[in-house]
Amino acid sequence: MALRRHTAEDSTAQGLNRCRGVFLDRDGTIIEEKGYLNDPEAIELIPGVAQAIRLFNYLGLKVLVVSNQSGVARGYFTDATVEEVNGKLEALLAHEGARLDGIYYCPHHPADNCVCRKPEPGMLLQGADELNIDLPHSYLVGDKGADIGAAHRVGGKGILVLTGYGTEELGGCQGDPPDFVARDLLEAAYWVLIQEGAERRHEMAIKKELLEILACPKCKGDIILAKKGDGLICKTCKVIYPIKDDIPVMLIDEALPYKEKD
Ligand SMILES: [Mg+2]
Ligand SMILES: [Zn+2]
Ligand SMILES: [Zn+2]
Numbered sequence: 001m002a003l004r005r006h007t008a009e010d011s012t013a014q015g016l017n018r019c020r021g022v023f024l025d026r027d028g029t030i031i032e033e034k035g036y037l038n039d040p041e042a043i044e045l046i047p048g049v050a051q052a053i054r055l056f057n058y059l060g061l062k063v064l065v066v067s068n069q070s071g072v073a074r075g076y077f078t079d080a081t082v083e084e085v086n087g088k089l090e091a092l093l094a095h096e097g098a099r100l101d102g103i104y105y106c107p108h109h110p111a112d113n114c115v116c117r118k119p120e121p122g123m124l125l126q127g128a129d130e131l132n133i134d135l136p137h138s139y140l141v142g143d144k145g146a147d148i149g150a151a152h153r154v155g156g157k158g159i160l161v162l163t164g165y166g167t168e169e170l171g172g173c174q175g176d177p178p179d180f181v182a183r184d185l186l187e188a189a190y191w192v193l194i195q196e197g198a199e200r201r202h203e204m205a206i207k208k209e210l211l212e213i214l215a216c217p218k219c220k221g222d223i224i225l226a227k228k229g230d231g232l233i234c235k236t237c238k239v240i241y242p243i244k245d246d247i248p249v250m251l252i253d254e255a256l257p258y259k260e261k262d
Pocket of ligand 2: 106
C-alpha cells in the first residue's frame with residue numbers, strides 16, 4: 001500500500017451517518033510554499049489557517065490533509081521526514097485549537113502514474129472510506145489546478161486559494177474552473193460556511209461559540225456583532241460583513257464600509 005496515513009485521534013465513523021469533509025492541500029494552502037519542504041522547523045503557517053480549521057471543526061466537517069509529496073520518489077527526503085513535518089504541523093495547529101482528522105500524502109513521482117497523486121482522487125477515496133465521508137458534499141481547498149481536478153473527480157467542490165502557486169495556477173484552470181477563488185484558506189472557510197449555512201440554516205444562528213471563532217478575513221483580527229445584529233464589524237479594517245438569512249457573509253468583496261458613530 002503506497003498511501004501513508006496519520007490521524008490525530010481515533011475518528012470512529014458514526015454508523016451509516018456519513019459526514020462531510022474538507023480536504024486541504026498542505027503546501028501553499030496551510031503552510032507557506034517552500035519547495036520540497038524537508039525541515040519541520042521551517043514550517044510557517046499561513047495567517048488565518050488555524051481560525052479556518054477551527055471553523056471547519058465547529059461545523060462538524062472532517063478535516064483531512066491530502067498532499068502530493070513527490071520529493072520522496074525524487075530522493076529529496078524520506079517518508080520519515082514527511083511524517084515529521086506533518087507531525088509538527090499537526091502540533092502547531094493543535095496549539096491553536098485546530099484539529100486535523102487525518103493526514104494523507106502521495107510519495108510517488110508524476111511518472112509513476114499512481115492512483116493517489118492529485119488530480120487522481122486516491123487520497124480522497126481512501127480518506128472517505130476510512131472516515132465515512134460523503135464525497136459529493138465535501139470540499140477540497142488547494143493552490144493548484146490538480147487540487148480542483150481531484151475535487152471534481154469525486155463530485156465535490158474545489159476551491160482555489162491565491163496563496164502558494166494559486167495566482168499562477170488561476171489562468172491554467174480555465175478548462176476545469178474552481179467553484180470559488182478565495183484569497184486564502186480563511187476566506188475559503190467562509191465560503192464553505194455560506195454553502196453549509198444555506199443547507200443547515202437552523203443550526204447556523206450566530207452563537208457565542210461561532211462569534212469567538214470568526215475573524216476578519218482581511219486582517220485576521222477580532223470582529224464584533226453589530227448592535228442591530230445584521231452584520232459583523234472589523235474596527236481595524238473599518239468594514240462590516242453582512243449577515244444574510246442568519247448566515248455571516250465574511251467574504252472580502254462583500255464587506256461594506258463601516259463608520260464608527262461616537
Ligand atoms: Mg499546494
Ligand atoms: Zn501516489
Ligand atoms: Zn479586519
